[in-house]
Amino acid sequence: MNDPQNPALAAMMQRAVAERVYNFSPGPAALPAEVLQQAAEEMLSWHGSGVSVMEMSHRSREFESILAQAEADLRELLQVPKDYRILFLQGGAIGENAIVPLNLMRRLDAERPKADFVVTGTWSVKTEQEARRYGEVNIAASSVEQKFVRIPDVADWKLADDSAYLHLCTNETIVGVEFQEVPEVGQKHGRVVVADVSSHILSRPVDWSRLQVVYGGAQKNIGPAGVTIVIVREDLLGHAHPLCPSAFNWRLAAEHGSMYNTPPTYAIYIAGLVFQWLKRQGGVPAVEQRNIAKAKALYDFLDQSAFYRNEIDPSCRSRMNVPFFLADESRNEAFLAQARAAGLVQLKGHKSVGGMRASIYNAMPLEGVMALIDFMREFERSAA
Amino acid sequence: MNDPQNPALAAMMQRAVAERVYNFSPGPAALPAEVLQQAAEEMLSWHGSGVSVMEMSHRSREFESILAQAEADLRELLQVPKDYRILFLQGGAIGENAIVPLNLMRRLDAERPKADFVVTGTWSVKTEQEARRYGEVNIAASSVEQKFVRIPDVADWKLADDSAYLHLCTNETIVGVEFQEVPEVGQKHGRVVVADVSSHILSRPVDWSRLQVVYGGAQKNIGPAGVTIVIVREDLLGHAHPLCPSAFNWRLAAEHGSMYNTPPTYAIYIAGLVFQWLKRQGGVPAVEQRNIAKAKALYDFLDQSAFYRNEIDPSCRSRMNVPFFLADESRNEAFLAQARAAGLVQLKGHKSVGGMRASIYNAMPLEGVMALIDFMREFERSAA
The missing domain is CATH 3.90.1150.10 (Aspartate Aminotransferase, domain 1)
Structure with a gap:
């Protein structure tokens, strides 16, 4: 083929x-187009295997090689440090709006779990509203009054001392604002910053000294809708809420190499082709x-x-x-x-x-x- | 093309x-093979649109037509009654092991939510274990002692009077047992029966007088991994646990026509091609x-x-x-x-x-x- x-x-x-x-x-x-062309060519028989990637058992040697290659290429492209885990999940960024607090909001064993949010557009509004189910939300800064035309100056952010994490949406798809860099806000001293990078992942490097968790739906800059990428520093695993569904528990996903449940295999394959294309682009x-x-x-x-x-x-x-x-x-x-x-x-x-x-x-x-x-x-x- | x-x-x-x-x-x-061939032919340009289905906005007229056709064909194939809603979600059956109790276990406003489980194989063990996070689990019957070689006789099922639902896995993929019919256990009088039909959906008709919710991952009998089908009688919507993630709230999914979050568009398209193929098969x-x-x-x-x-x-x-x-x-x-x-x-x-x-x-x-x-x-x- x-x-x-x-x-x-x-x-x-x-x-x-x-x-x-x-x-x-x-x-x-x-x-x-060249990714789509390759996918069309390989549709009925991947690398002479006689089966489509869509038909492969996720436990097959063939699919395991596809997943491992995709993960290795993504790690190389984004220069992901060794102590960060790459997870391929489901539910998109709107799913993660709940899954992030379910996995992270209780990490400090505080009586009342809390997280900070900087609100810079429609997506970060959705994110902080969903998080309210799981604990206290501190709006550290918001540009809603300015109709989101400018990201609030970091000097004006009112971060809590006892929050489990700070959440940013580093590119707001709807209003069109983007963090040109993630500021230093105490990450060196243990502050955890989480970013929804759905709509600009792989368009620029990530500064891992300033981001401890990044996540995104694939359907903007990577591949088909239906696969969610989470990259998380491994010491942040293991703090899930008891009601967190097992399929969305980051620790279980990490322990099972993104195979606690059947992963969205074809979407991962296409993402992998895009990673290869990115490498060919330089x-x-x-x-x-x-x-x-x-x-x-x-x-x-x-x-x-x-x-x-x-x-x-x-x-x-x-x-x-x-x-x-x-x-x-x-x-x-x-x-x-x-x-x-x-x-x-x-x-x-x-x-x-x-x-x-x-x-x-x-x-x-x-x-x-x-x-x-x-x-x-x-x-x-x-x-x- | x-x-x-x-x-x-x-x-x-x-x-x-x-x-x-x-x-x-x-x-x-x-x-x-003919489904894969059609997918390959349409990969770079669906119906002359100049874009792949994978590249279509889920809000586009083109994708909305694909989703509507898939839903209509599935409804016709399974003779789904008008008062049941068809949802296209994510997370697979292992995700639903949590999502079902999150949506349904509290429907009776009982002090201690409860559900019945008939355990007939590896999958129903996983299902009842996950449900324990969300309430009381009553094992109405189990064939674990018989190593699952026979489904327990319905005369021996010990159903609770105050359970929110009874859960069955009507085909157990690993041990290879299948319900030849779902028994009458009081559905006429309001008992709700939920079935995981992942591995035999569309292989036989569904008796809707005996099943009020069916769900399944698509990757066995329908299409690519990454899309989960839930068919639920509409009066059962609206009972979700307050901590249920919005992306997995059946009522929100129904209200938004499976578009509360971006659905796994390409997987839905392939499922739709399989539905068309099934219709051509008779x-x-x-x-x-x-x-x-x-x-x-x-x-x-x-x-x-x-x-x-x-x-x-x-x-x-x-x-x-x-x-x-x-x-x-x-x-x-x-x-x-x-x-x-x-x-x-x-x-x-x-x-x-x-x-x-x-x-x-x-x-x-x-x-x-x-x-x-x-x-x-x-x-x-x-x-x-």
Whole structure:
């Protein structure tokens, strides 16, 4: 099956590739075409095994090799330290909104478990609201009054002394703000910082001296919806609430190599193909440079235009999710329809924000961003 | 992409089909080759959309149509009554071992929540043990002393008067016992019966007068690991424990059409292709007849042989999972190696039982079972 010289296969793939569009979906999101092509080629028989990855027992030698390779590649790409465990779970980031406090909120044996939250957008609101089921929530800082256009200055964060952890959402997909770095807030002295990195994982390096747990749903920057990645420093395992379901107990998942229950095998396989693709691109530092270039091109265009605008403070604009508005919102429908006709899809903003949003994750090439900018320039010109 | 007349594509697929083996894996398990072929064809561009199903926003019109069709087809195939809701969740059956009691154990507002369990194999042991976190467990009957070779007679079940539900595992994958029918135990008078149907869903009809909740991981009889199907009578929604994670709250899932969080979109798509395939096969009644024929051929062969044996009482042998032993267990390794060489894979029994196991789910054709029987007959002859 894996024969790039097969002219028949090449013809079929060429036809599909010709149909492909630039997909700015916020998630599930665009994947590299060459990853999808490999998946199609291997669908009926993986590496001559005569079975699809989808049909493999998770206990088979074949699948165990796929899982081990995916984990090793992710560890290499993100330079994950030896004392951090990588888990492949289920339930997405909304699941983790409960699973994190179920696993971590009681780690200090406090009478009343507590955690700190910095609220920087729609996702961190959801996260702190779910955590309230499991203990006391301290809102250390919030930009809700500023409509989330700026991440609160760390000097103003009111962290509790007795909280089990501080939670951040380091890229807010809906409002489009991103931490350019995670601040030092006492991690050296034992403070535990947890980050939801769903929508920018692998788009930039992680500073492990400042993050003790990171987690994310795969469906934005990695692969198919249905696999959740949790990377946790191993001393933080073993503090789960007695009512934490076994399938979502991080310690059990770590002890069983993500096989306490049947893992989402095919989604892990696709994630693994994306990790291999990232390595071929030059790894995270190279991909980060491309992401910087893509984001700069789009924000520079928005900033020079009176026809379009982005409202986020330049110090914390997301490289991944770029919301923007037309000055004349009566043109929104025409914009979306003409964009779609030009092969640029999924540009409508989240219903809670309105306007437009271009999600430009790792798999979006610079050519796609330039095609969007060209379209936007032409739309502006024709509307004048 | 969907061009069965494309000779290039046909050649590629033919090559892969030629590599394919008969896969007796207990799960994740064999899928119909034509489903995999369709998935491969549509991988880069679904129905001319220019995107893979894996890349579609779950809120897109395209994915919403895929989800709605999958749900409608499943409802038709299983004749699900109007007052039952179909949910597509995550976490598998091991996840549901906690999620069921979290959603259901408190429905009676009893001081001490309670549920009944009939223990018929390894899976129902796991289920009742996990439920102990959430309330009182009444073991109404158990065949553990008989090493699970027979399902306890319903006349001997000691059901509690004040239990929130009775739990059954209606097909035990590891030991190979299956309920041939769910008994009447007061369902007409309000008793709620919950069944883990992971390993025989869609292999036979469901008697909805006797089951109020059924659930299962998809990776045995439906599709890829990572999607869990829950079918629940709607009056049973709304009783969740306050600590139940929102992502696993059945009421929220029902209210949001399985989109409270991002669902495992690609796994749902594959499940939908399997549902379509089942309809082309003639639906559940036709598939059940094939399953009866497959199981009868294999059990009849085992019963006439002194070389092989199955230890399960004929009244409750599973049509899906057929464990068997060689009289001379020193030949086990040779059996497995020669089977593999003959294109018959994943026949090793579960480590807790030993011996062999042939899982012959819906996607296993009669030809595969006959090939296994031919191989076993020849292996017996050559060992004589």
